[in-house]
Amino acid sequence: MSAPPAPTPSARIAPERFRTLFEPRGVLVAGASTHPGKFGFVSLHNILACGYQGKVFATNRDGAEVLGIQTVADIDDLPDGEIDLVFVCTPASANPDVLRACAKKGISAAFIASAGYGEAGAEGLAAQAELVALADELGILLAGPNGQGVVSPPAGLCAQIVGPYPPAGHIGIASQSGNFVSSFENYAQLTGVGVSRAVSAGNAAAVGVPDYLEYYADDPETRVALAYVESVGDGRAFVERLRGVAERKPVVVVKGGATAGGQRAAASHTGALASDDRVFDGAARQAGVSRAATVEEGFEVAATFASQPLPRGNRVVVVTTVGGWGVVSADAIAGTDLELASLPDDLMAAIDAELPPRWSRNNPVDMAGGETRDTVPRIMQLAAAHDQVDAVIFLGMGIQSNQARLMREGPFWPDHGLERIVAFHERQDARYAEAAAEVSDATGKPVLVATELAVTSPGNPGPAAVRAGGRLCYPSANRAVVALDHLWRRSRWLARRGLR
Amino acid sequence: MPTLSEADSKELLATFGVPFPTERVVTTADGAVEAAEAIGFPVVVKLGGEGIAHKTERGLVRLGLGSAGQVRDAAAALLAAATPDDGEVHLLVAPMLRATRELIAGLHADDQFGMTVMLGVGGILAEAVADVSFRLVPITRVDAEEMIDDLALQALLGPFRGEPPVDRAALADVLLHLSEAATAHADVVSADLNPLLVVDGRPVAVDALVEVRP
Incomplete structure (x- = not known):
């Protein structure tokens, strides 16, 4: 499910914009399905099953009842001002209209689970760029697309298309790969050292791992940020932003692709020794980022920062x-x-x-x-x-x-x-x-x-x-x-x- | 990417305080003898020039020359070894420094991270040993000290075979000076101080190669 993330954006997103993503007053599942194997069913199930206290709404093409929720076919039929977050499972082609309708209802955060964007060739990339521009224009914080979801135990929120739902705690997770969000959550469940927020950045079209980490630096529920990253885009901008977080809270990073790439043909000995991994490692040390060698080490180090x-x-x-x-x-x-x-x-x-x-x-x-x-x-x-x-x-x-x-x-x-x-x-x-x-x-x-x-x-x-x-x-x-x-x-x- | 001659590379980096031995640039065998006598024997004589980047591979470095006669012969041979492709050439006469410990330091413009500064264990096994530490330019003194701490072969930095420990402050200075040079010269793409010898505990660069944007 991982796709090449967009280049690291460099401007900081205001922390209050993340409130509706992580602490929504009401949640809408757009594209709820009656089929228990579909994302549109699973996400609604998980939101309803994990103790979310806010109001839950759903749309379905036929207005069918799903898991006891009377869905509507049209977002316009939903109440105004009661919903903060939309979890989008509709096909990519439908999503611009979904976002426009959501904005009219006062929704200011969207998690796009739908695929068919930057991971899907030139056409998908164009659709992704359009969606980002639209969300920007509508004032909607756009998470994903092509991500597995967002989890926020302090708000009882499990808007995610897979398990588990981790116990509440103080580790804030952001990942370029959805699977690693689950891995960290599994460790949280096993060890009892819980999670404050967890989000898979998906294609990170508008909001990338550094954006989430910067929010965690401000988030009172989060004591330590834990991230899985593969691609860092502009590496210098990336570590400079992580340094800003690390000056305030511990940042633990597991870096995938540590041995890939590496020595390019270089005229100098210094260049020959400058593998991607060594440069990243040095930059992380300089920035005060705690780099973990493995997934389990990443979790254990974060859990230690959170509890000692x-x-x-x-x-x-x-x-x-x-x-x-x-x-x-x-x-x-x-x-x-x-x-x-x-x-x-x-x-x-x-x-x-x-x-x-x-x-x-x-x-x-x-x-x-x-x-x-x-x-x-x-x-x-x-x-x-x-x-x-x-x-x-x-x-x-x-x-x-x-x-x-x-x-x-x-x-x-x-x-x-x-x-x-x-x-x-x-x-x-x-x-x-x-x-x-x-x-x-x-x-x-x-x-x-x-x-x-x-x-x-x-x-x-x-x-x-x-x-x-x-x-x-x-x-x-x-x-x-x-x-x-x-x-x-x-x-x-x-x-x-x-x-x- | 074009490279500066060894003499120009050293001049550029020396401006920022990178330590090099006293050297002289001459153009004749007689000049080389005169320079060697002023520096004191034994000396090293190298053929230098804009077009000459990898002297060792071409046998353009003569080490441990102990007399005026040896210097004269070596200088004449080196001048004769120059090819038309080398352009204008000169001879570099330097004291022959003895060191059991070799480090390497340098600059490298990374595609993703921009300019970086490096410290490593040097010598002919440097790339195989790959005991190195990188930081992004610019660095602070604390960063430089932590780069030294990063090296796995710390035993090389302590008292070693009768020699004093490496002067860590002086070594940190070298890294800071490299960083300063990179900041001041945006056209520098890479630099090698290889080897960076440890002489009586102090780092001295006996070779330098700077690469610049055309």
Whole structure:
């Protein structure tokens, strides 16, 4: 569904113009269909099914009833001033008339799902240019065409031709590919770290990814912008606009086509080394844009920006119940700009008082099974509160609950004292998760919790409690380290430029 | 795209503070000997001119000349190697600098991003190693410092085989000067400082090639 996007427009769109796209008072589906396989049915279904509170209208060629909505054949028959957004599923040839009729009703935002535009040859391009000019003349903000939709959980809005509908949160998504909007939304659903707005730019005829990101910089619901881009058009204008956003909020970018293009024949060695990807990478670093290497990294980094404070420095303490994980995370930290903090004497002494002497007496803090009921929360607190520590990663949550699950599901449940010990283990793991969040809130420092149980056993009370607290439970120590490294690099970027 | 001669390339960039060794441009073998004696042996003698961009490939660079006789012979041979296509030629006499560390820096006008400045690990393996960092021109000092931090082979920048660490401030200056040169000269399309030697910890460009719009 991706098409070559239009060249990056350079003028900024006023933020208030996006209100009717993301917070519409009423929504019209133009071209609603009675066939449950058509976009005109699916989009209406999703708007009605996901809890949108505003009024919903629909047009249908025959004025048929669709999903309990009495459609009209003619937009003119709809009430004036009650609708802000039109979701357009009608054929491209009908759309100029649709937009004119919508404007008369006071509609000021349109999401065009219809195909047959810039992705469809010279004729489509001409139709697209005409539509842009018309929308401009009518004062309609034109999203798409050829896009999968717009999602705005704070408004209960799921105007989208595919699933899922992500939970509400603070990640603002904009993508040149509709599929990646869904991918990010799927991760939001899995992890519970939710979305403020999500939009697929489609052909980006009038509104491109940088426009949405600039709006997110102003949007109070959005804490971090997350974008998937393939083509950047005028690269310099593109990164300059992203820099403007990055100065205010974190911007995470996943760039497709990273290895394509590349070295053109060049007379100079510098030119020979100037692959598209290296130049983009340098421009992104310069602009304070957090570039993620993969889709999952993009989401996890955005989720971390949305749910953890920025570290003031790069000194990390790893707290673990098992030695091997500590070793692996120390290796991961060595490959980043983070540093494994050397434990200050007073912190060492404080931990000594909490643990039997067999603990690692080094960072990573391997508790070596010496922990009792309150040890983990206390050590997280001691480490995070120390002024020579900037962040904490905790590994080893959920192990006891994993055993508890075997007991729950085994033949001996609930006898032989199983019920009691299972309750204890499950309470402990939930408590570790809650303590990590409390310590982070109290100290203003990131405290990340990682365990593969987040994906292998998401019902485990440990990961479940992290999710319930609105933070990300990282599927591995390495991924927590990568996310934290992005936070540190942004923190440093801001500080070096006097922006923090 | 036309290229400036090495001497003109250096002159253009030196105006902005890019560090080059003291060199002399002469036109005769006698002039080369005189220049070498003033600079001190050993020296390098190169054949230069508007039409000569890739001297090494054509064998127009003579390194490590330790006496007046060697300089005279090399200079005569180089002048004899000039072809009519080379146009007006000259000899460039420069001190023979010894360095174990080679960097590369330059400018490149990118189709999408416009003028960029680059720093990388140099030497004959530069393109294979491809340990480089780019930024868009103009850059700030912080940008320049971050480019240095970007290089993966940080061990090359620390104390190295008995040599002091690279003077990072001086290296950042080189990048800033390149950026300034590009800003001031809109007709520059590319520039190479290759190699950018690290001599006693300080960066010195011993070759330069600037490409300009016709």
